[in-house]
Amino acid sequence: MDLITIDTPRFISILTGILYLLVFVAGLLSIARAVDHPDYLTKAAQKSGQVKRAALFQFLMAVFYLGIALLLFPVLKIHNETLALGFLGFRTLAALLVAAGTIVLLLILRVSKKYAKHNSSTTFNYKHAGDRLKAARDFVNHVAMIITLCISSIMLYSVTLQSQLIPDWLSLWGIVGAAIAILASIFVWLKYVKINSPTYMLLNMPLALQEYAFAVWLL
Secondary structure, three states, X not given: OOOOOOOOHHHHHHHHHHHHHHHHHHHHHOOOHHHHOOOHHHHHHHOHHHHHHHHHHHHHHHHHHHHHHHHHXXXXXXXXXXXXXXXXXXXXXXHHHHHHHXXXXXXXXXXXXXXXXXXXXOHXXXXXXXXXXXXXXXXXXXXXXXXXXXHHHHHHHHHHHHXXXXXXXXXXXXXXXXXXXXXXXXXXXXXXXXXXXXXXXXXXXXHHHHHHHHHHHHO
């Protein structure tokens, strides 16, 4: 049996699969329910530990996304350098947007704490600031980042479809799922659907399931 070293395809496959699974876990743990609550300024201050934990795992998501990009780029470059560069660029940008969303989340927590401490005559300014930050977070996390991430996924699965690095059905599933997720983010942007709505979750489900299947296949 061949030894698995850090430069073997098998090692890259295993490590990439692990990172995909870590993204899945970190994504679940990065949900800040207090910030998604209608009375988020009060709830975030009360649940500051939950918000800080969500920020930590959101930042880890950025690290995992970047790790996936760096691992897969050399493999994809062999088969299509242009798409491989596009994948690397968009996936890196997605990681940066995830990190930016983390910063905004912590700023919301800071405003929430100030909102809870001050009297009613000054809370209006904090409410206004909080609303703007929350709108920015929703746009970064659910529109800009998702669209950027899905563009990188379409490039990734276009290369794997051309080169048959993975089964065709898995590549096609990834392309279709990413396209549907982009559509979901556009609907959010245009205010046709809400972020916490069943419609939005349903539209994102195909890509989420595909990435889980991809991780298992890699492993």
